[in-house]
Amino acid sequence: MSISIEELSHIYQPGTPSEKIALRNITLEIKTGACIGIAGQTGSGKSTLVQHLNGLLKPTSGRILVNGINVTTGNLSVLRKQVGIVFQCPEQQLFGETVCKDIAFGLSNLGLSGSEIEIRVREALRVVGLEDDLLHKSPFRLSGGQKRRVAIAGILVMRPQILVLDEPAAGLDPQGRRDILDFIGKLHKQSGMTILLVSHSLDDIVRLAERVVILKQGAVAMEGKTRDVLNDLEALENAGMSVPPITILMNRLKKEIPELNDCLLTVEEARNELKRVWKMKTGVNPSC
Amino acid sequence: MTVALTNMIETVAVEFSHNANQHMSGGLKALDGISVTVAKGEFVAVLGRNGSGKTTFARMLNALLLPTGGSVRIDGIDTVDESRIWDIRSTVGMIFQDPDSQIIGTTVEEDVAFGPENLGLAPEEILSRVQKALQSAGMLQHSRTPPHLLSGGEKQKVSLAGILAMQPECIILDEATALLDPAARKEVMNLVRGLNRDKGITVLHITHDMEEAWLADRVILLDAGKIVQDGKPAEVFSNSVVIKEAGLELPQIAELFELLKQDGFNLLTCTPNMDEAQAALINCMNPVRDQHVHQH
Numbered sequence: 001m002s003i004s005i006e007e008l009s010h011i012y013q014p015g016t017p018s019e020k021i022a023l024r025n026i027t028l029e030i031k032t033g034a035c036i037g038i039a040g041q042t043g044s045g046k047s048t049l050v051q052h053l054n055g056l057l058k059p060t061s062g063r064i065l066v067n068g069i070n071v072t073t074g075n076l077s078v079l080r081k082q083v084g085i086v087f088q089c090p091e092q093q094l095f096g097e098t099v100c101k102d103i104a105f106g107l108s109n110l111g112l113s114g115s116e117i118e119i120r121v122r123e124a125l126r127v128v129g130l131e132d133d134l135l136h137k138s139p140f141r142l143s144g145g146q147k148r149r150v151a152i153a154g155i156l157v158m159r160p161q162i163l164v165l166d167e168p169a170a171g172l173d174p175q176g177r178r179d180i181l182d183f184i185g186k187l188h189k190q191s192g193m194t195i196l197l198v199s200h201s202l203d204d205i206v207r208l209a210e211r212v213v214i215l216k217q218g219a220v221a222m223e224g225k226t227r228d229v230l231n232d233l234e235a236l237e238n239a240g241m242s243v244p245p246i247t248i249l250m251n252r253l254k255k256e257i258p259e260l261n262d263c264l265l266t267v268e269e270a271r272n273e274l275k276r277v278w279k280m281k282t283g284v285n286p287s288c
Numbered sequence: 289m290t291v292a293l294t295n296m297i298e299t300v301a302v303e304f305s306h307n308a309n310q311h312m313s314g315g316l317k318a319l320d321g322i323s324v325t326v327a328k329g330e331f332v333a334v335l336g337r338n339g340s341g342k343t344t345f346a347r348m349l350n351a352l353l354l355p356t357g358g359s360v361r362i363d364g365i366d367t368v369d370e371s372r373i374w375d376i377r378s379t380v381g382m383i384f385q386d387p388d389s390q391i392i393g394t395t396v397e398e399d400v401a402f403g404p405e406n407l408g409l410a411p412e413e414i415l416s417r418v419q420k421a422l423q424s425a426g427m428l429q430h431s432r433t434p435p436h437l438l439s440g441g442e443k444q445k446v447s448l449a450g451i452l453a454m455q456p457e458c459i460i461l462d463e464a465t466a467l468l469d470p471a472a473r474k475e476v477m478n479l480v481r482g483l484n485r486d487k488g489i490t491v492l493h494i495t496h497d498m499e500e501a502w503l504a505d506r507v508i509l510l511d512a513g514k515i516v517q518d519g520k521p522a523e524v525f526s527n528s529v530v531i532k533e534a535g536l537e538l539p540q541i542a543e544l545f546e547l548l549k550q551d552g553f554n555l556l557t558c559t560p561n562m563d564e565a566q567a568a569l570i571n572c573m574n575p576v577r578d579q580h581v582h583q584h
Contacts, residue, residue, distance in 0.1 A: 041469050041470075041471055042439045042440055042441065042468075042469040042471075042472060043439055088467075089386075089467070143338050143339055144338050145338060170466065170467055171385060171463065171466040171467050171496075172338070172496070173336075173337045173338045173496045173535065173536070174337070174496060174498070174535065174536050174537040175337055175338075175535040175536075176337075176338060177496075200469040200470060201470075240471050241470070242470030242471065242474070244540060245499060245539070245540045245541050245562070246540040246541065246544060248562065249540075249541055249544075249562060249565060249566060249569075252562075252566050253566060253569055253570065253573075256566075256570050257570065257573055267540050267543050267544050267547065268547075270544055271544060271547045271548060271551070274548060274553075274569070274573065275548075275551055277573065278553070278573060281573075285551075285552065286548075286551050286552040286553045286554075287551060287552025
């Protein structure tokens with residue numbers, strides 16, 4: 001069971017003067033339980049791609065199988081229970097009088113009992129790291145980061161097997177960003193859910209995804225282990241990605257200090273590596 | 289005789305409570321004693337976590353909100369002076385976060401013309417201002433484009449052109465780059481920096497992006513409605529304890545320097561210049577040139 005995308009192309013408004021090719025011949029295989037990053041500039045096709053995964057958009061050509069369901073011909077209501085998509089700025093979709101009612105909206109359409117709904121709502125709230133006492137507050141009185149977590153809980157409550165998050169941390173302050181990314185990481189580890197993280201921030205992707213796909217003008221420009229992809233600065237820049245400053249700095253240092261390892265992606269990794277090399281050269285810790 | 293003023297923004301002990309007139313206010317102040325002066329031509333980054341008062345502060349600066357205590361002067365005009373409110377609003381232009389919620393025209397040029405039209409200017413003047421503004425924002429080729437066909441970054445540039453057409457002396461960006469991709473961010477920032485440098489427009493850039501803030505002339509850090517830091521980026525970001533207490537992060541390279549210093553590396557404060565950072569690290573990683581002594 002997995003997501004299998006075969007030679008997918010999508011053209012908006014085909015045959016009209018405003019025809020636009022959004023995806024070109026994309027082939028990807030995403031294994032169950034993976035956490036994969038999808039990056040690319042605005043207009044590179046990220047959102048178009050993920051909207052195919054629950055049949056919101058249909059391929060112009062090519063084929064997509066999600067857990068064996070063909071998104072073009074299969075049963076969409078079954079498909080949509082398996083694939084939860086959290087759109088960009090999902091807090092704009094909040095509408096319930098209370099946090100509880102908002103999160104429960106999808107469930108109440110499934111015809112579940114009241115007590116089952118309550119159990120699931122509380123569970124989803126816990127997963128996104130919010131306290132029970134928010135349940136009866138209006139979602140509009142919460143902070144930006146809290147609103148976003150409520151919106152994500154409204155998707156998680158449906159217990160999807162595949163979770164797509166489109167720019168989950170965009171526009172939040174550093175703390176809100178950390179909180180969201182932390183619980184996504186935890187969720188992935190604990191639940192084994194397949195997670196697709198769409199972002200133009202490689203910083204966010206580095207923290208969570210073991211593999212990454214970089215799109216450029218609707219085609220796959222790079223694909224592979226996050227570490228390997230991040231090591232090819234030139235290709236990344238060609239794909240219009242902005243490389244985290246720490247990666248650029250360590251890459252430059254490596255040219256002068258050949259003992260340094262390749263591909264240092266986080267500040268912590270860079271720190272430990274510099275310490276290691278110092279000790280190797282001098283036999284003592286830098287504090288000695 | 290009037291003397292040319294050198295300060296764009298002058299606030300004295302500004303306070304703001306959202307429900308100042310209600311007995312249930314609970315004493316919570318969104319702004320609590322903000323006194324700050326911004327000179328004409330400065331490029332200032334304003335940082336702070338959600339709820340720290342950044343946006344409330346920004347809204348004080350073109351009289352969208354009035355202080356419930358203290359005073360705000362824009363180019364010498366007190367914002368409580370209702371008769372001068374339009375002078376204030378044509379002095380200070382504001383751009384918001386969401387590219388989709390601040391564009392109203394059916395074409396780009398119509399949208400940019402909205403402000404000058406409301407100033408009651410002559411049609412030729414409006415036309416010339418719109419052209420110039422679109423040119424400065426690099427959007428002239430899109431004059432007749434319906435805004436919904438533009439990307440987020442292009443929409444923000446249209447919003448910027450709409451502000452420029454009002455010929456403001458000060459521009460406030462309220463997280464205006466937060467929803468843009470890195471390339472669009474860079475474009476908008478370069479544009480704003482150019483306006484600051486070439487036309488002397490004062491810029492207040494509210495942002496959560498530490499790397500962007502690092503490149504400003506000055507950083508003001510707000511927390512709980514108070515100013516907790518105000519200074520050059522290198523100074524502010526060398527105080528990692530304060531930055532973290534305020535719920536923020538250091539720029540990556542500044543953080544690396546701070547951590548290495550804790551580990552005992554012989555490093556000075558880091559600057560946003562990548563070449564300098566590189567040179568400093570190479571220098572300190574060279575045990576021969578360093579004063580570290582082998583102690584065995």
